[in-house]
Every structure is written in structure tokens, then in C-alpha cells.
Amino acid sequence: MTEQHFTLPLFTVDNVMFAIDNAKLNVLLVKRAAEPYNNYWSLPGGVVDVTLDKDVEACAMRKLQQKTGLTPAYLEQLEVFSGPDRDPRGYSISLAFFALLPYTPVSSNINSVSHVSWWPLDQLHQLTLAFDHQHIIHHAHQRLQQKALYSMLPVFCLPSTFTVGQLKTVIETILGKEIQRKSLMRRIEASNMFTLTEQKQHSGGRQAQLYQLKPGVNITHFNRNMGA
Amino acid sequence: MTEQHFTLPLFTVDNVMFAIDNAKLNVLLVKRAAEPYNNYWSLPGGVVDVTLDKDVEACAMRKLQQKTGLTPAYLEQLEVFSGPDRDPRGYSISLAFFALLPYTPVSSNINSVSHVSWWPLDQLHQLTLAFDHQHIIHHAHQRLQQKALYSMLPVFCLPSTFTVGQLKTVIETILGKEIQRKSLMRRIEASNMFTLTEQKQHSGGRQAQLYQLKPGVNITHFNRNMGA
DNA sequence: AGATTTAGTGTCCCAACGACACTTATAGTA
DNA sequence: TACTATAAGTGTCGTTGGGACACTAAATCT
Numbered sequence: 001m002t003e004q005h006f007t008l009p010l011f012t013v014d015n016v017m018f019a020i021d022n023a024k025l026n027v028l029l030v031k032r033a034a035e036p037y038n039n040y041w042s043l044p045g046g047v048v049d050v051t052l053d054k055d056v057e058a059c060a061m062r063k064l065q066q067k068t069g070l071t072p073a074y075l076e077q078l079e080v081f082s083g084p085d086r087d088p089r090g091y092s093i094s095l096a097f098f099a100l101l102p103y104t105p106v107s108s109n110i111n112s113v114s115h116v117s118w119w120p121l122d123q124l125h126q127l128t129l130a131f132d133h134q135h136i137i138h139h140a141h142q143r144l145q146q147k148a149l150y151s152m153l154p155v156f157c158l159p160s161t162f163t164v165g166q167l168k169t170v171i172e173t174i175l176g177k178e179i180q181r182k183s184l185m186r187r188i189e190a191s192n193m194f195t196l197t198e199q200k201q202h203s204g205g206r207q208a209q210l211y212q213l214k215p216g217v218n219i220t221h222f223n224r225n226m227g228a
Numbered sequence: 229m230t231e232q233h234f235t236l237p238l239f240t241v242d243n244v245m246f247a248i249d250n251a252k253l254n255v256l257l258v259k260r261a262a263e264p265y266n267n268y269w270s271l272p273g274g275v276v277d278v279t280l281d282k283d284v285e286a287c288a289m290r291k292l293q294q295k296t297g298l299t300p301a302y303l304e305q306l307e308v309f310s311g312p313d314r315d316p317r318g319y320s321i322s323l324a325f326f327a328l329l330p331y332t333p334v335s336s337n338i339n340s341v342s343h344v345s346w347w348p349l350d351q352l353h354q355l356t357l358a359f360d361h362q363h364i365i366h367h368a369h370q371r372l373q374q375k376a377l378y379s380m381l382p383v384f385c386l387p388s389t390f391t392v393g394q395l396k397t398v399i400e401t402i403l404g405k406e407i408q409r410k411s412l413m414r415r416i417e418a419s420n421m422f423t424l425t426e427q428k429q430h431s432g433g434r435q436a437q438l439y440q441l442k443p444g445v446n447i448t449h450f451n452r453n454m455g456a
Numbered sequence: 457a458g459a460t461t462t463a464g465t466g467t468c469c470c471a472a473c474g475a476c477a478c479t480t481a482t483a484g485t486a
Numbered sequence: 487t488a489c490t491a492t493a494a495g496t497g498t499c500g501t502t503g504g505g506a507c508a509c510t511a512a513a514t515c516t
Contacts, residue, residue: 007278008236008275008278009276009278011236011237011321048237048319048321050235050312050318051235056308056310077307077308080323082276082283082284083282083283084282090278091276093239095323163494164494164495165493165494180473180474180475181494182473182474182475182496182497183473183474183475185496186472187472187473190472201482201483202482202492202493202494204482204491204493205481205482205483205491205493206481206482206483206495207482207494208493208495209494209495391463393462393463408504408505408506408507409463409464410464410466410504410506410507411503411504411506413463413465415503415504418503429513429514430461430462430463431461431462432460432462432513433460433462433512433513433514434461434462434463434464434511434512434513434514435462435463435513436462436463437463437464
């Protein structure tokens with residue numbers, strides 16, 4: 001492995017992918033298999049390949065696919081983190097992405113990475129992550145909480161059809177506090193983003209209405225405050 | 229594992245700096261003095277100097293200072309624009325910043341750039357800008373309008389002490405529509421971000437109360453919808 | 457002194473939402 | 487079959503923020 005010395009800063013992409021499992025918010029991490037931070041858990045990311053990636057979003061998607069086998073349901077730019085000290089190899093610039101997905105177990109037999117794993121967010125402080133990835137995750141989490149208050153983003157943590165109860169649980173998990181079911185239904189109604197389907201049962205209760213995203217709806221354009 | 233050889237994309241920083249003059253929203257542009265797009269108007273920006281810039285924000289500030297002589301009152305990351313076609317020299321990645329400043333005339337005798345000038349936003353469509361800068365400005369404008377609705381950001385287009393009337397004019401210029409003075413005063417009150425000072429007159433009317441940002445207030449953390 | 461102009465207030469109404477009690481539908485179990 | 491637990495969904499009150507707009511206040515101009 002050749003040690004590279006940059007006169008130009010190194011530009012990389014990192015992904016903070018969230019999913020909800022077992023009523024907990026999880027982040028997808030990969031164990032590094034190279035120096036620096038060999039064997040440390042880190043965010044899945046990498047370097048842009050100008051022959052493969054039509055833009056940085058495509059790069060982020062490709063890296064996620066390649067390193068974790070998963071494809072996010074939602075992806076957006078979070079923020080650029082930069083400086084001379086965040087990578088021991090020298091000045092580096094990283095564009096962090098923020099991604100959501102319905103929880104999917106990961107198989108860790110992906111090439112080039114020894115391990116892939118979902119980690120509950122509330123256990124991350126026990127780990128020492130590579131680079132400033134702990135810091136990046138913290139920012140991503142804050143963004144997720146912000147957006148959960150005033151947008152419908154959390155639906156990307158659910159399958160394509162879902163019930164109000166499921167969405168309520170997801171939002172509560174993200175926010176770490178309870179919300180009013182009534183308020184959520186009003187939001188769903190007012191957003192005009194969803195259609196109904198048949199029915200579906202749940203653990204010992206009345207059957208819940210299934211909702212579904214209307215095709216071609218831009219979910220990021222709904223503004224309403226909740227529990228602020 | 230084999231170390232792959234990548235053609236590294238060019239990473240640059242571009243600044244969309246807004247100011248209000250003559251009841252119009254203006255963008256600061258510089259005339260390029262090199263290929264490609266020689267003599268085209270463009271956003272002031274450049275490449276990171278790892279010896280000078282402690283991070284990308286510092287780079288953005290330095291480039292603005294160096295190319296235009298102005299220092300923004302507010303600066304935040306906008307978005308990363310990337311792809312193989314936005315720069316004829318090849319694959320490029322640009323982090324765009326979004327900046328605000330009380331209007332200040334520019335002197336165009338800055339080294340390395342032939343001209344610097346404020347351009348009214350509503351005249352930009354008459355120009356052909358370098359690269360995808362028109363596109364970037366469009367995004368920045370949308371962001372500015374969004375934030376003008378639910379934050380106090382527009383105060384950065386005013387001197388450190390200002391009147392409600394001035395702020396009203398600034399917001400109306402940004403949004404392109406009138407807002408209620410009463411509503412604005414309620415927002416100022418509710419935000420708890422400002423203190424009062426003495427008085428000041430205006431063209432043929434009652435003297436207006438001068439407001440001032442409280443020290444150490446993070447202006448980005450006020451959420452309230454206006455005119456949405 | 458009166459007109460004009462801008463600053464600031466008082467008040468009505470409506471929309472959004474938290475809170476919470478109430479009704480409805482389903483599964484489990486006696 | 488009835489009773490109970492549980493989750494889904496509704497009705498409604500009260501609060502809050504903000505649009506609309508008329509009103510008062512203070513300054514300049516003629």
C-alpha cells in the first residue's frame with residue numbers, strides 16, 4: 001500500500017445511514033481494513049471515481065452498495081467536514097451524506113470490508129470511531145431530528161406501505177419522545193402526499209389503514225412544525 | 229488488495245454573496261481573467277490552500293476577501309455541485325457557500341481579477357455566467373428565500389443596529405412580496421434575540437426604535453413561519 | 457396649523473396543533 | 487358467546503402564532 005502525500009487535499013464521501021430496529025435508531029458502520037484507523041469502525045464511504053460516478057450523490061450510493069450491500073431509500077447532502085487534522089494522512093475534505101432506509105439485516109461478507117454492522121445510536125459512545133466520524137454522526141442525528149419535526153422524511157424508514165401507528169413509532173424513536181397520534185394523522189391528511197389502500201391487522205387491536213406515498217411527490221417540501 | 233489509481237476530481241469553493249442595494253437583491257460576481265470562460269462573469273471562489281485555510285469555511289472567507297475585498301457578515305455551506313461536465317477541464321466538485329452582507333460598494337482594483345461587481349439578481353438572466361454558476365445562484369436564492377420565511381437571517385443584510393422598517397424592506401426584497409409590519413415585530417419580540425437602543429429618524433416620519441443583536445446569539449436557531 | 461409619512465398598537469379571525477376523552481374494531485380468553 | 491385488552495380512529499376544547507387592518511403616535515414638510 002502506497003503512502004500518499006497530498007499537496008491537494010483528499011476529497012472523500014461519507015455516509016451516515018440510519019434505520020430503526022427494535023425501537024432504536026441504528027447507524028450503519030463498517031470496520032476498516034486498512035491504515036489509518038485499521039480495525040476501527042467507521043462510516044461507509046470512499047473516494048469519487050470519475051469514471052463511475054456521475055456526481056457525488058452517485059458516488060455515495062455506489063459506496064453504500066459496494067461496502068454494505070444496501071441502497072438507501074433517501075439520501076441527501078449533510079455537510080462538508082474539513083481540516084488538516086481529521087485524517088492523519090493530512091488535510092482532508094469529506095462530504096457527509098445523510099441516508100434513511102427501512103431496517104434490513106446486513107450480511108458481512110462484502111468484499112474489501114471485514115465487517116458491516118448496524119449499531120444502536122445509544123451505544124456509539126462506547127466505541128472509538130475512525131476520524132471525526134462520531135462528530136459527523138452527531139450532526140446527522142441532529143439533522144434527522146430537526147427534519148422529523150417539520151417534514152415527512154421518517155416515512156423512508158418504513159416500507160412503501162405503512163400504518164399511522166408504524167410512522168408514529170418511527171418518529172417517536174427519532175425524536176426520543178412521544179407525539180400525539182391525532183396530530184400525526186392531521187399532518188398526513190394535510191400533507192396530501194399519501195393515498196390509502198386496504199387494511200392490515202396488528203397485535204391485538206383494530207386493523208389499521210395502510211398508507212402509501214403518492215407517486216412523484218417530493219416529500220421534502222412539506223413544512224409543518226411538530227412538538228417544537 | 230490493489231491500490232487503484234484515480235484521476236482526482238478538482239475540488240473548488242464558490243461563494244454566492246448577496247446584498248441589498250436600491251431595493252434589489254444583488255449578487256457579487258467577478259470577471260474571470262483566465263481560461264476557461266475567460267472574461268465571463270463568475271462566482272468568486274477558488275481552490276483550498278492547505279497551508280492557509282484551516283477548513284473550507286476559512287477558504288471561502290479568504291477567497292472572498294482576496295477577490296472582492298469584502299468579508300461576509302454571514303456564511304454557510306449551501307451545497308456541493310459536481311459532475312464531469314460542469315467544468316470543461318474535466319470532472320469537478322464545487323462546494324458552494326451562501327453569504328450575506330450589508331451592501332458595500334466594491335472597488336475593482338483587486339489583484340488577479342479584472343473586475344468585481346454587484347449584479348442585480350433580476351438582471352442575471354441577461355448574462356451568460358461561467359460554469360454552472362447561474363444554476364448555483366438559483367439554488368442559493370431559493371435557500372435565502374426559504375430562510376427568510378422562518379429565520380432572522382435577513383438581519384445580516386443590515387448594519388449592526390437597524391430599525392423594523394429596514395428589516396421589513398430587506399425581507400420584502402428577498403421574498404419579493406410584502407409582509408405585515410405587525411407580524412415582523414411579533415417575530416422580533418418572540419425571538420428574544422435583540423435589544424433596543426436610542427432612536428433614529430427616517431424620511432419624513434416618526435423616529436424608529438433601533439434594534440441590535442444580543443451578543444452571542446445563534447441566529448439560525450429561531451423557527452417561525454412567515455407568509456408560507 | 458394642517459397634510460403627509462413612517463412607527464407602532466389593538467383587535468379580530470383563522471389555522472395548526474397539543475391534550476385528552478371518547479368511539480370503533482379486532483384478537484385473545486374465559 | 488360474552489368479556490377484556492389493545493390498538494385505531496374521531497370530536498372537541500383551548501392555546502398560540504400570524505394575516506389583515508384599522509387605529510394612534512410622532513416626526514417632517516409646506
